[in-house]
Amino acid sequence: MSELTALKHHKRELIRQFAGATDAQGAWQVAVTLLPLVAIAWLTNRYAAQSVGAAVALTIALALMMVRVFALLHECGHGSVFRSRALNSSFGFLFGVLSGMPQYVWSQHHGYHHRTNGDWDSYRGPLSTLSVAEFEALPEAAQRSYLRARHIALAPLGGFVYLLFNPRFTWLKGTLACAMRLLQGQSLKDYKPRYWRTWREYWHMTANNLVLLSLWALVATQTAHPGTLFAVYLIGVSLAGGFAIALFTVQHNFEQAEANSHDRWDSDRSVLSGTSYLVLPGWLNWLTANIGYHHVHHLSAAIPGYALARCHNQYQHLFTTVRRIRLREIPAHLKCLQWDIDRQQIIAVNDQQRLRQSAALRQSAS
Numbered sequence: 001m002s003e004l005t006a007l008k009h010h011k012r013e014l015i016r017q018f019a020g021a022t023d024a025q026g027a028w029q030v031a032v033t034l035l036p037l038v039a040i041a042w043l044t045n046r047y048a049a050q051s052v053g054a055a056v057a058l059t060i061a062l063a064l065m066m067v068r069v070f071a072l073l074h075e076c077g078h079g080s081v082f083r084s085r086a087l088n089s090s091f092g093f094l095f096g097v098l099s100g101m102p103q104y105v106w107s108q109h110h111g112y113h114h115r116t117n118g119d120w121d122s123y124r125g126p127l128s129t130l131s132v133a134e135f136e137a138l139p140e141a142a143q144r145s146y147l148r149a150r151h152i153a154l155a156p157l158g159g160f161v162y163l164l165f166n167p168r169f170t171w172l173k174g175t176l177a178c179a180m181r182l183l184q185g186q187s188l189k190d191y192k193p194r195y196w197r198t199w200r201e202y203w204h205m206t207a208n209n210l211v212l213l214s215l216w217a218l219v220a221t222q223t224a225h226p227g228t229l230f231a232v233y234l235i236g237v238s239l240a241g242g243f244a245i246a247l248f249t250v251q252h253n254f255e256q257a258e259a260n261s262h263d264r265w266d267s268d269r270s271v272l273s274g275t276s277y278l279v280l281p282g283w284l285n286w287l288t289a290n291i292g293y294h295h296v297h298h299l300s301a302a303i304p305g306y307a308l309a310r311c312h313n314q315y316q317h318l319f320t321t322v323r324r325i326r327l328r329e330i331p332a333h334l335k336c337l338q339w340d341i342d343r344q345q346i347i348a349v350n351d352q353q354r355l356r357q358s359a360a361l362r363q364s365a366s
Contacts, residue, residue, distance in 0.1 A: 003272060003318060003319075003320065003321055004266075004268060004269055004272060006317075006318055007268055007271070007272065007299075007318050008268055010315065010318060011268065011299065011300075014299065014300070014311060014315055014318075015299070015300040015302065015303070017311075018300075018303045018307045018310065018311040019080075019300050019302035019303050020083065020302065020304075021079075021080050021081055021082055021083050021304045022082075022083055023082050023083050023084055023087060025304065025306060026081040026082035026083070026084075026087060026088075026091075026304075027082075029072065029081060029289075029305075029306065030072070030081070030091055033065065033068050033069060033072060036061075036065055037062075037065050037069070037098070040058060040061050040062050040065060043058055044058045044062070044228075044229060044232050045223055045224075045225070045229060048225070048228045048229070048232055049224070049225035049228040055228060055231070055232060058232055059231075059232045059235050059236045059239075060236075060239075061236075062232060062233070062236030062237075062240075063235075063236040063237070063239035063240045063243070064240070064287055065287075066098070066099060066236055066237050066239075066240035066241075067240045067243055067244060067287045067288060068286070068287045068288070068289065069095050069098050069099050069240075070095070070099050070101070070163075070240060070241075070244050071287070071288050071289035071291055071305065072091070072095050072289060072305075073092055073095035073096055073099060073101065073103050073106070074107075074110065074289075074291070075289055075304065075305055076088045076089070076091055076092030076095060076103065076107075077092060077103060077104075077106065077107025077110060077111070078107070078301040078302065079302070080301065080302055080303065080304045080305070081304065089104075092104070092107070093204075093207070093208070096208050097208055097211050097212050097215070099163055099237060099240075099241075100163040100164045100167055100168075100212060100237060101162075101163050101167055101208075102167055102171075102201075102204050102205045102207075102208035102209075103204075103208070104200075104201065104204040105196065105201045105204055105205055108197065108201060114298065114301055117252075117267060117270050117271075117274070117275065117298050118258065118259070118260055118265055118266075118267060118269070118270020118271075118273075118274040118275075119260060119261075119262050119265040119270075120259040120260060120261065120339055121261050121262040121265075122262060124339070125248075125249060125252055125253055126245055126248055126249055127150050127245075127249055127253070127337065129253060129337060129338065129339050129346070130146065130337075130338060130339065131338065131339040131340075131341050132338050132339065132340050132341070132342075132347075133341070135338055135349075146337075147337065147349060150334075150337055152246060152331055152334050155242030155243065155245060155246050156235075156238045156239050156241070156242040157238070157242070158241065158242055158245050159237070159238040159239065159240060159241020159242035159243070159244065159245060160234070160237070160238035160241065160242075162241050162245060163237055163238070163240075163241040164234065164237060164238065164241075167205065167208065167209070168209060168213075170195040170205075171195070171205045171206065171209050172209075173195065174193045174195035174196065174202070174205075175206070177193055178191065178193070216230075246330060246334060247278070247288065247291070247292075247330075249334060250276060250278070250325055250330050250333045250334060251275060251276050251278065251291075251294040252274060252275060252276070252346075253333065253334070253336045253337065253346050254276050254323055254325060254333040254336055254346065255323075255332075255333060255336055255346075255347075255348065256323075256345050256346070256347070257273070257274050257276070257323065257336070257345060257346040258270065258273035258274040258344060258345060259274060259339050259340075259344055259345055259346045260274070260344050261341065261344065264344060268299075270298070271295050271298050271299050271322075272295070272319070272321050272322055273321065275294050275295045275298050275322065276294060276295070276322065276323045276324070276325045276333075277292065277293060277294065277295050277312070277319065277322045277323065277324050277325070278291075278292030278293075278294065278325050278326075278327075278330075279292070279324050279325065279326050279327075280292045280327055281327070284327070285309070289305030289306075290305045290306065290308040290309050291305065291308075293308035293309055293311075293312050295312075295319055295322045296308045296311050296312050296319075335348045335349065335350070336348045337349055
């Protein structure tokens, strides 16, 4: 029996055994996240302005905890922190405010990724990976820009844009567009802006922004050193966002990851061949809510983060072909930025260049 056949055979049993969160476990996961954040906020307000060393240390501490905040935001979207839907929604909103990302909107888009995992005709990942043909069709300057924008050194800038700038900018731009239509006497009934898919998404964006901007205003007016606090927050969240983007990318963009066209796609095969297992140290598994066990997560998003490792360990015979990636290997896999449609794989740009040179040599020899 092939590993894929075995996985399909045991999938229902695996999910029945490990899926389903409990409110008690969820409360514990939230408590051990929010209490350190409160401590970091207090220490930042008390000491960050007095010492550069303290400010740096607190920024790093905040960045690490913000990684966990985003991991739990992600789990709340799947309904896998609490059993209660209301608790998942409430704490998901809170984590969205803390990280800057409107949680409901993000979870709707992320759900599409889960429904199409491995179908690269439908979803190209957070970096919008180009196919080999699309990349080669770009002018040389655009090719350099594509690669430069995805360099790991720019990950913190990407985190800032992704978590802090875009959610404010798109909400403001869309709101102003709606206001202009109303001022011109036009109805919003059939208006479909590109910034949100439904009006429910818009109201979640609005709530996120109003609460977050109100908190920022409170910090600016009620603290002695608002500039220092904002600097720690902005840098910490940007670092966390950059790390989250890099982590998410290598969970699907890695050397020889299977990347199927829609007509050849099988969701279970994508779990084994197109989703990685990040072998991380224990402390980083805790910070990321075990999302490194990404193959198990894509098998069923209903499995809580605290159960992913146990599920993998019990059924590891089903996952022997899943690509293991260690922390030190992540930068190398982040260079896998092209989709080779012919081979149905993700490849690095230098691999594509070697293939092109080899083909040219074969053609000249013939």
